[in-house]
Amino acid sequence: MFQLLLVASGGAVGALLRFTLGNILKFYFLHSFYATLCINVIGSFFIGYLISLGLIRSLSEDFIRYFLIIGVLGSFTTFSAFSYEAIELFNSNKIFLFILYIALSIILCIVASFVGIYLNKN
Numbered sequence: 001m002f003q004l005l006l007v008a009s010g011g012a013v014g015a016l017l018r019f020t021l022g023n024i025l026k027f028y029f030l031h032s033f034y035a036t037l038c039i040n041v042i043g044s045f046f047i048g049y050l051i052s053l054g055l056i057r058s059l060s061e062d063f064i065r066y067f068l069i070i071g072v073l074g075s076f077t078t079f080s081a082f083s084y085e086a087i088e089l090f091n092s093n094k095i096f097l098f099i100l101y102i103a104l105s106i107i108l109c110i111v112a113s114f115v116g117i118y119l120n121k122n
Helices: 002-028 031-056 060-077 077-092 097-119
Strands: none
Touching: 002 031, 002 060, 031 060, 031 077, 031 097, 077 097
Protein backbone atom coordinates (compact mmCIF):
# COMPACT_ATOMS: atom_id res chain seq x y z
CA MET A 1 0.00 0.00 0.00
CA PHE A 2 2.86 2.38 0.79
CA GLN A 3 4.37 1.79 -2.65
CA LEU A 4 1.04 2.68 -4.25
CA LEU A 5 0.98 5.98 -2.38
CA LEU A 6 4.55 6.72 -3.46
CA VAL A 7 3.70 6.10 -7.13
CA ALA A 8 0.45 8.10 -6.97
CA SER A 9 1.99 11.12 -5.25
CA GLY A 10 5.05 11.02 -7.52
CA GLY A 11 2.78 10.75 -10.56
CA ALA A 12 0.93 13.89 -9.53
CA VAL A 13 4.20 15.79 -9.15
CA GLY A 14 5.51 14.50 -12.50
CA ALA A 15 2.30 15.39 -14.33
CA LEU A 16 2.40 18.94 -13.00
CA LEU A 17 6.07 19.30 -13.91
CA ARG A 18 5.45 17.97 -17.42
CA PHE A 19 2.44 20.23 -17.98
CA THR A 20 4.30 23.31 -16.77
CA LEU A 21 7.57 22.67 -18.60
CA GLY A 22 5.71 21.55 -21.72
CA ASN A 23 3.81 24.83 -21.89
CA ILE A 24 6.99 26.84 -21.31
CA LEU A 25 8.87 24.96 -24.05
CA LYS A 26 5.96 25.16 -26.51
CA PHE A 27 6.18 28.93 -26.21
CA TYR A 28 9.77 28.82 -27.52
CA PHE A 29 9.49 26.08 -30.15
CA LEU A 30 7.50 26.14 -33.39
CA HIS A 31 6.33 22.52 -33.07
CA SER A 32 5.14 20.85 -29.87
CA PHE A 33 7.19 17.72 -30.56
CA TYR A 34 10.37 19.60 -29.65
CA ALA A 35 8.95 20.14 -26.16
CA THR A 36 8.15 16.43 -25.80
CA LEU A 37 11.62 15.51 -27.06
CA CYS A 38 13.28 17.82 -24.52
CA ILE A 39 11.11 16.52 -21.68
CA ASN A 40 11.79 12.88 -22.58
CA VAL A 41 15.56 13.48 -22.82
CA ILE A 42 15.60 15.32 -19.48
CA GLY A 43 13.53 12.56 -17.88
CA SER A 44 15.75 9.83 -19.33
CA PHE A 45 18.83 11.57 -17.96
CA PHE A 46 17.33 11.70 -14.47
CA ILE A 47 16.18 8.08 -14.66
CA GLY A 48 19.76 7.01 -15.43
CA TYR A 49 21.11 9.31 -12.73
CA LEU A 50 18.69 8.05 -10.09
CA ILE A 51 19.23 4.39 -10.96
CA SER A 52 22.95 4.77 -10.42
CA LEU A 53 22.42 7.01 -7.38
CA GLY A 54 20.42 4.27 -5.73
CA LEU A 55 23.21 1.82 -6.35
CA ILE A 56 25.89 4.11 -4.91
CA ARG A 57 24.16 5.86 -2.03
CA SER A 58 22.15 4.40 0.78
CA LEU A 59 18.91 6.20 -0.11
CA SER A 60 15.59 4.45 0.32
CA GLU A 61 15.19 2.11 -2.61
CA ASP A 62 11.40 2.43 -2.40
CA PHE A 63 11.59 6.23 -2.54
CA ILE A 64 13.91 6.20 -5.56
CA ARG A 65 12.11 3.44 -7.43
CA TYR A 66 8.46 4.12 -6.70
CA PHE A 67 8.24 7.86 -6.01
CA LEU A 68 11.00 9.33 -8.19
CA ILE A 69 11.45 6.91 -11.11
CA ILE A 70 8.02 5.30 -11.58
CA GLY A 71 5.92 8.16 -10.15
CA VAL A 72 7.59 11.48 -10.95
CA LEU A 73 9.66 10.55 -14.01
CA GLY A 74 7.16 8.02 -15.35
CA SER A 75 4.53 10.73 -15.37
CA PHE A 76 6.96 13.43 -16.51
CA THR A 77 8.09 11.54 -19.60
CA THR A 78 5.45 10.21 -21.93
CA PHE A 79 5.39 7.73 -24.74
CA SER A 80 1.81 8.56 -25.66
CA ALA A 81 2.64 12.18 -26.52
CA PHE A 82 5.65 10.97 -28.51
CA SER A 83 3.47 8.54 -30.48
CA TYR A 84 0.76 11.11 -31.13
CA GLU A 85 3.21 13.74 -32.32
CA ALA A 86 5.05 11.26 -34.55
CA ILE A 87 1.75 10.30 -36.21
CA GLU A 88 0.82 13.97 -36.63
CA LEU A 89 4.13 14.61 -38.41
CA PHE A 90 3.58 11.60 -40.66
CA ASN A 91 -0.01 12.59 -41.46
CA SER A 92 1.18 16.13 -42.27
CA ASN A 93 3.63 14.65 -44.80
CA LYS A 94 6.59 15.90 -42.80
CA ILE A 95 8.40 12.63 -43.35
CA PHE A 96 11.90 13.98 -42.68
CA LEU A 97 10.80 15.47 -39.33
CA PHE A 98 8.89 12.23 -38.58
CA ILE A 99 12.03 10.11 -39.05
CA LEU A 100 14.27 12.65 -37.31
CA TYR A 101 11.93 12.88 -34.31
CA ILE A 102 11.80 9.11 -33.85
CA ALA A 103 15.57 8.71 -34.27
CA LEU A 104 16.46 11.60 -31.97
CA SER A 105 13.96 10.46 -29.33
CA ILE A 106 15.39 6.97 -29.16
CA ILE A 107 19.07 7.91 -29.43
CA LEU A 108 19.06 11.00 -27.20
CA CYS A 109 16.97 9.37 -24.46
CA ILE A 110 19.25 6.34 -24.27
CA VAL A 111 22.38 8.52 -24.36
CA ALA A 112 20.93 10.79 -21.66
CA SER A 113 20.29 7.75 -19.43
CA PHE A 114 23.87 6.59 -19.89
CA VAL A 115 25.18 10.09 -19.11
CA GLY A 116 23.12 10.14 -15.92
CA ILE A 117 24.56 6.79 -14.89
CA TYR A 118 28.09 7.83 -15.85
CA LEU A 119 27.97 11.00 -13.75
CA ASN A 120 27.44 8.95 -10.61
CA LYS A 121 30.35 6.65 -11.32
CA ASN A 122 32.91 9.44 -11.19
